Amino acid sequence: MKHLVSIADLTRSDAISILDTAAQLDQVTEQGAKKLPTLRGRTVVNLFYEDSTRTRLSFELAAKRLSADVITFSAKGSSVSKGESLKDTALTLQSMGADAVVIRHPASGAAHQMAHTGWISAHIINAGDGTHEHPTQALLDAYTIRRHLAPEGQDFEGLTIGIVGDVLHSRVARSNIALLSSLGAKVIVVGPPTLMPVGIEEWPCEIRYQLDDSLAELDAIMMLRVQQERMSGSFFPSSEEYSREYGLNRSRAARLPEGAIVLHPGPMNRGVEISAEVADSHRSVITEQVANGVKVRMAVLYILIGGDTHG
Amino acid sequence: MASSPGILIQQSLLYGESEVDIRISNERITEIGPHLEHQGEELIAAHDRVSLPAFVDLHTHLREPGREDAETIRTGSMAAALGGFSAVFAMANTAPVADTAGVVEQVFRLGHEAGYVDVFPVGAVTVGLAGERLAEMGAMANSAAHVRVFSDDGNCVSDPLLMRRALEYVKTFGGVIAQHAQEPRLTEGAQMNEGELSGLLGLTGWPAVAEESIIARDILLTSHVQSRLHVCHVSTAGSVELIRWAKSNGIDVTAEVTPHHLLLTEDLIRDYDPVYKVNPPLRTQADVLALRQGLSDGTIDIVATDHAPHPHESKDCEWNYAAFGMLGLETALGAVTLAMKNQSDWDWRTVAERMSITPAHIGQAREHGRPLEVGEIANIVLIDPTAERLIDPHNFASISRNSPYASMSLPTVVTDLIRRGHFIVRGGELCA
Ligand SMILES: [Zn+2]
Numbered sequence: 214m215k216h217l218v219s220i221a222d223l224t225r226s227d228a229i230s231i232l233d234t235a236a237q238l239d240q241v242t243e244q245g246a247k248k249l250p251t252l253r254g255r256t257v258v259n260l261f262y263e264d265s266t267r268t269r270l271s272f273e274l275a276a277k278r279l280s281a282d283v284i285t286f287s288a289k290g291s292s293v294s295k296g297e298s299l300k301d302t303a304l305t306l307q308s309m310g311a312d313a314v315v316i317r318h319p320a321s322g323a324a325h326q327m328a329h330t331g332w333i334s335a336h337i338i339n340a341g342d343g344t345h346e347h348p349t350q351a352l353l354d355a356y357t358i359r360r361h362l363a364p365e366g367q368d369f370e371g372l373t374i375g376i377v378g379d380v381l382h383s384r385v386a387r388s389n390i391a392l393l394s395s396l397g398a399k400v401i402v403v404g405p406p407t408l409m410p411v412g413i414e415e416w417p418c419e420i421r422y423q424l425d426d427s428l429a430e431l432d433a434i435m436m437l438r439v440q441q442e443r444m445s446g447s448f449f450p451s452s453e454e455y456s457r458e459y460g461l462n463r464s465r466a467a468r469l470p471e472g473a474i475v476l477h478p479g480p481m482n483r484g485v486e487i488s489a490e491v492a493d494s495h496r497s498v499i500t501e502q503v504a505n506g507v508k509v510r511m512a513v514l515y516i517l518i519g520g521d522t523h524g
Numbered sequence: 525m526a527s528s529p530g531i532l533i534q535q536s537l538l539y540g541e542s543e544v545d546i547r548i549s550n551e552r553i554t555e556i557g558p559h560l561e562h563q564g565e566e567l568i569a570a571h572d573r574v575s576l577p578a579f580v581d582l583h584t585h586l587r588e589p590g591r592e593d594a595e596t597i598r599t600g601s602m603a604a605a606l607g608g609f610s611a612v613f614a615m616a617n618t619a620p621v622a623d624t625a626g627v628v629e630q631v632f633r634l635g636h637e638a639g640y641v642d643v644f645p646v647g648a649v650t651v652g653l654a655g656e657r658l659a660e661m662g663a664m665a666n667s668a669a670h671v672r673v674f675s676d677d678g679n680c681v682s683d684p685l686l687m688r689r690a691l692e693y694v695k696t697f698g699g700v701i702a703q704h705a706q707e708p709r710l711t712e713g714a715q716m717n718e719g720e721l722s723g724l725l726g727l728t729g730w731p732a733v734a735e736e737s738i739i740a741r742d743i744l745l746t747s748h749v750q751s752r753l754h755v756c757h758v759s760t761a762g763s764v765e766l767i768r769w770a771k772s773n774g775i776d777v778t779a780e781v782t783p784h785h786l787l788l789t790e791d792l793i794r795d796y797d798p799v800y801k802v803n804p805p806l807r808t809q810a811d812v813l814a815l816r817q818g819l820s821d822g823t824i825d826i827v828a829t830d831h832a833p834h835p836h837e838s839k840d841c842e843w844n845y846a847a848f849g850m851l852g853l854e855t856a857l858g859a860v861t862l863a864m865k866n867q868s869d870w871d872w873r874t875v876a877e878r879m880s881i882t883p884a885h886i887g888q889a890r891e892h893g894r895p896l897e898v899g900e901i902a903n904i905v906l907i908d909p910t911a912e913r914l915i916d917p918h919n920f921a922s923i924s925r926n927s928p929y930a931s932m933s934l935p936t937v938v939t940d941l942i943r944r945g946h947f948i949v950r951g952g953e954l955c956a
Contacts, residue, residue, distance in 0.1 A: 298837065298840070298841055299841060299842055300840055300841070318842070319844075320842035320843060320844040320845060321715075321725060321726035321727050321796075321843065321844065322725065322726075322727070322796030322842065322843045322844075323842050325795065325796050326795075326796050326842065326843075329795060330797075342726070343726050343727075343844065344726035344727075344728075345725060345726030345727075346726065384726060387724070387726060410722070410723030410729075411718050411719060411720070411722070411723055411729055411731070412719050412720030412721070412722070412723040412724075413723060415720045416723075
């Protein structure tokens with residue numbers, strides 16, 4: 214595995230090995246090692262064309278815990294916001310000797326282009342590209358689900374996982390549907406038809422328009438963020454109606470099976486797709502997701518770069 | 525040019541059929557027959573070459589005035605000649621827009637000065653292509669450029685009342701509205717064909733219905749006001765069916781398809797290479813097959829290139845930020861031949877009809893697209909039907925390089941172009 218651009222880059226066993234590695238790294242850090250020397254002398258560049266403090270910090274922390282040198286280019290105040298092309302930026306990073314580039318970009322396909330057009334030889338890790346994919350988010354979600362629902366098992370055979378909301382614009386949903394289904398889970402996607410992509414019938418998931426019908430089946434439910442601009446874009450009549458039909462509130466959460474968990478990739482719109490009460494309830498694993506993000510990203514960096522020979 | 529010695533084309537296959545000699549003098553074909561006597565003309569041995577009426581492109585973007593970094597009327601004319609065209613229709617979406625007699629006359633004059641092909645400007649339907657009020661189509665029609673084809677291409681005339689008025693108004697001088705059929709609200713932010721693949725790639729979809737709903741509407745409007753409609757770059761199977769229906773009901777509609785929509789599918793987009801970004805977008809294999817069938821059976825009347833040059837930096841970037849469009853003039857015949865090779869009923873006479881005779885007729889380019897017969901103006905293309913050409917955009921006459929066929933081998937080679945009795949291209953090279 215050279216790059217992580219899309220979940221399709223991973224075989225099922227690649228994905229399991231990332232999750233296993235993340236668990237091992239977790240154990241090592243719990244035993245007191247704050248930092249591992251694995252990537253000493255390697256340079257990881259965070260190239261962020263989109264503001265996302267949480268993802269950027271998560272990758273920074275992951276790289277630093279592996280002793281890599283970390284450089285962050287964020288869209289504000291650097292050449293990337295001054296019209297320098299993606300290609301020129303890639304060539305610059307190439308000449309600076311970057312070993313890996315973590316890229317977040319508003320255009321779908323930007324990470325794929327970085328990985329496959331020959332501009333740069335570094336490992337490319339997609340930290341979210343447009344409405345395409347966000348594979349490390351899916352991996353950290355899978356890691357979180359596994360810890361709660363399949364602690365002994367290799368895969369997710371027998372689990373049913375619901376993904377609720379704006380699938381059309383969600384890179385998190387695309388990556389999660391691909392990963393969770395490849396790990397053996399049954400994935401049920403729930404949302405209004407206006408927020409379902411054309412062709413989703415061909416995806417490895419079931420599609421439903423009613424949330425209430427599905428709750429009793431779900432071992433885990435992932436609430437997608439409703440973007441502010443969708444609320445005014447006639448995708449649904451109002452945020453109130455959205456919340457009534459698809460919001461996870463206390464009464465809906467009560468209908469989930471015993472032991473079911475609630476995930477959210479963040480940042481949340483409390484009161485829209487999830488009520489504050491549910492977000493802070495015992496079912497919620499939302500803050501764990503953040504912590505697990507660092508471990509999973511360490512695992513990805515470790516597996517991608519750690520195998521390179523020096524020099 | 526006075527007293528040129530004339531040309532004697534020896535042993536070419538007329539329409540790919542019988543081997544004859546063609547004598548040309550004073551701009552016209554003066555004799556056709558086996559083994560004509562050499563009377564001091566310039567000789568061209570064309571054994572095994574196919575002779576056809578030179579091609580006419582109803583849909584070209586020459587970019588001048590305004591984007592001379594992408595193409596000029598001169599370089600676009602050279603590209604056209606190398607592609608076997610004796611005439612091109614230059615779309616109006618320049619800067620300034622070709623929406624006045626002044627601009628269309630300038631384009632017409634620059635085409636004449638370049639001297640490779642006849643450049644017929646297309647006039648804008650609405651002022652500034654803004655879709656708000658009609659441009660002075662009468663003034664453009666009556667200008668020295670003699671405009672007969674009007675189009676807001678690049679934009680759709682989406683306002684139904686304005687489209688109705690435009691269709692009515694061009695009846696004054698027997699013009700035609702060439703519609704870029706794209707419902708704007710259904711294609712906001714659109715990046716590629718809407719379907720399973722757009723969902724997977726996370727690119728905003730351009731649904732077939734956005735094209736088909738405009739075509740359906742315009743067919744009904746055309747019927748209602750008894751005018752004449754030409755549909756640009758038809759790209760979906762559903763559009764072919766609508767046009768078939770219109771024709772079977774006697775509605776005066778014609779349609780074009782581009783070489784790239786006949787040959788390429790959306791699957792090429794998987795690597796996000798913007799060279800494949802075009803408007804309307806590349807569609808599915810089912811659409812491609814329907815377009816081939818439509819072109820073959822005449823539902824689609826013509827091939828038009830939609831030659832759309834862009835500077836390198838407009839394509840060497842993220843997909844969403846890249847410009848729409850691809851080059852087409854220098855590869856048109858090869859791409860069409862490759863696309864149509866398994867289509868029964870596809871022969872050189874059909875090529876002549878779809879790429880020369882009918883486009884000239886739609887555009888009212890009266891000296892072009894004429895049959896290869898004695899007395900006609902000699903606009904002739906010679907083609908090596910068995911040769912292949914490896915496409916290297918760096919060898920193009922066009923300033924731009926955005927060809928989707930780079931590194932492909934395309935069948936057939938245009939070897940010679942004669943326009944009004946004079947060589948424009950000889951042995952695959954432009955004559956000085
Ligand atoms: Zn167009």
